[in-house]
Amino acid sequence: MPTDLQQKRPIIILVVLSALAIVAIIAFMTLGAKGSWAFVLKFRGIKLAALLLVAYAIAVSTVMFQTVTNNRILTPAVMGFDALFVLVHTFMVFAFGSSEVLLIDPRLRFIGETLLLVVFAGILFRWLFSGGERSLHLLVLVGIIFGVLFRSLSSFMQRVLDPNEFMVLQDTLFASFNSIDTTLLAISAAIVALASLAGLRLFHTFDVLSLGRPAAISLGVAHKRVVTALLVLISIMVAVSTALVGPVMFFGLLIAALAHYFTDSGKHRHVLPAAILIGIICLVGGQVILERVFAFDTALSIVIEFLGGIVFIVLILKRGAR
Template sequence: MPETFVAPSSLEPGPPVSKRTRWFAPARWRGKIRSTPPGLVIGILAIAAVVLVAVFLTIDLRGNIAYVLPRRAIKVSAMLLVAVAVGVSTLLFQTVTANRILTPSIMGFDSLYILVQTALAFVAGAATLATAPSTLKFGLEILLMVGFSVFLYRWMFTGATRSLHLLLLVGIVLGTLFRGFSSLLQRLMEPSEFIILQDLFFASFNNVDPGLLAVSAALIALVCIGVWRMRHTLDVLALGREVAINVGVDHKRVVMRVLLACSLLVAVSTALVGPVTFFGLLVVSLGYQLCRGFRHAWLLPIVVLIGAIALVGGQLLLERVFGFATALSVIIEFTGGILFLYLLLKGSLK
C-alpha cells in the first residue's frame, strides 16, 4: 500500500469534544480557539517563533560579536532540533498507541541513557567521561538506544503475541530495571565522580558540541521527510487498528516504521542535549488544543512550532528575567510533570 494513502472523507476524524479543551481555556474562548483555521494557527506560531529566535540572537548583543553571536546560534540551533525531534516523536508515539498521556520515554529511553552514562563513568571514571570525544559518545549513545528499540520491537512484533500493549508494559519494566542498575552503580561511585556525572542527567543547551549539530540535523531531517510522506497514512492509523486494516493499511509494517522513527528521533535528541521526559507531552497536548482537527499535516508543524516557542522563549526568560536562577530543563520537567498528573487525575484523555 503506498504511503500516500488518503483516508476517505467519511473516516476523517472530526473535531474533539469540548471535554478535551476544558482545561486549556475559559469557556468563552473555547469556540474561538476551535474555529481558527489551522493554517492561520501555523502562521501565527511561525511568526512568534521567528521573532523569538531573532530576539534571542540579537538582544543585548555587544562586545565581541564574532564570539557571542555564533555561540547563541549554536544554542538556538540545538533548541530547534530538540523541538523537532521530541515533538514529532511524541506525536507519532501517541498516534500508534492511541493514548494521549504516553511519550517515548515510557519505553525506557531516558533510563537507558542514564544507565549508559553511569556505566561509562563507573568503568572509566567520570572525569574521563566528561573529557571523552563528544562524537564518540554521541555515536555510542545513539547506537545503544536505537539497538535497544530495534531488538525490543522485533522481539515483540515477530513473536506470537505481537501486542503493542505488551510492548509498552515491557518498556516500562525495562525502564525500571535500568533505573535500578543506575542507582546501584551510583551508590558504589565516589561522591566526587557522582557530582560530575549528575550534570549529565539533565538536558543542557549551554554546552552543545557544534560538530554534532550537522549530524543531528541530517538524521532528524531524513526521519522527518519520511514521516511527512506518511502523514495521510498516520491520519488513518489514528482512527484505530481495525479501521486502518479495513481500509488497506499494513498496520504491523507501518507501526514498526513509526516506532523506529520515534526511536531514532529520541536517541538523537537525548544524545545531543540530554533527557527531556515531559517536554513532548507538554507541546503535543497544547498542539491538540490549537488544532481544529486531527490531520497530521497540520499537527506536525503546529507541534514543532510550539516546541520551538517553548524552548527559545523559556531560555530567553531564564537568561534575561530570572538570571539563570535555575535550568530550563527543570522548569520543563516540572510543568510537564504537573500536566501529566493532571491528565491522569482528570481522566480527560484515553
C-alpha cells in the same frame, strides 16, 4: 457540519505560532547583545540551531509515538526511554571508566549510544505496540516498571562508582538547555534530517494509524512494517535530543498536548507543525526569559518539567473521568 472558522482554525493557529516563534528567535539573537555583532550572531546562532533541533526532534518523536500507540498520554519518556539513556550512559562509565569514555570522540560516542538506544528501544517498543490492542493501564504500568528497573540498575552502578567518576557522570545526566554540546550539532542535524526524510515517505499513513490498529489494517496499511519503521525513527530522534540536552521527562507531552488543544485537529499536517512551533517557543522563548528576566536563577528544564508533569496529571484524570 464544521463552520468556516472551525475549518480555518488550524491555519490561524499555525500563523500565530509562527509569528510567536519568529519573535522568540529575534529576541534570543538580539536582546542584550554587546560587542561585535559578527561574534554575537555566530555564538548565539549555533546555540539557537541546537535549540531548534532539539525542539523539532522532541516534537516529532512525541507526536509520532502517540500516533503509533494511538494514545495521547504516552510518550517515549513516560515509557522509560530516558531511564534507558541514563542506564546506557552509566554502564559505559561503569564498564570503561569516565576517563576512557571522555577520550572517545564525542561523535563516535554519540553514534554508539544512539545505536544501543535504537536497538533496546526498538525491541521494547515493538513488543509493546506492534501486536494487538493493549489497555492504557497495562502500557503505563509496563512503562513504569521498565523505568524503575532501568533507574535501579543505574543507581546500583552509580553507588559503586568512584566519587570522582560519579561526579563526571552526574554532569551528563541532567537536562540542560544552556550548555549544549555543539560538537554533536552537525552529525545530529544530519541524522535527524535522514530520519525525517524516511518518515516523510510514511507521512500518508499517519492519519490512518491514529485510527487504531484494526482500522489501519482494514484500510490497507502494512501495520507491523510501518510501526516498526516508525519506532526506529522515533528512537533515533529521542536519542539525538537526549544526547544534546539530557533526559527530559514531560516536555514532549507538554508540546504535543498543547498542539492538539490549540489546533483542535487530528490531522498530522496541522498537529506536527504546531508541536514543532510550540517546542521552539518554549525552548527559545523560555531561554530568553531565563537569561534576561531571571538571570539564570533557575533552570529552564525544571520549569518545563513542572508544567509538563501538570499536563500529564490532567490528562490522566481526564481519561479516568470518562
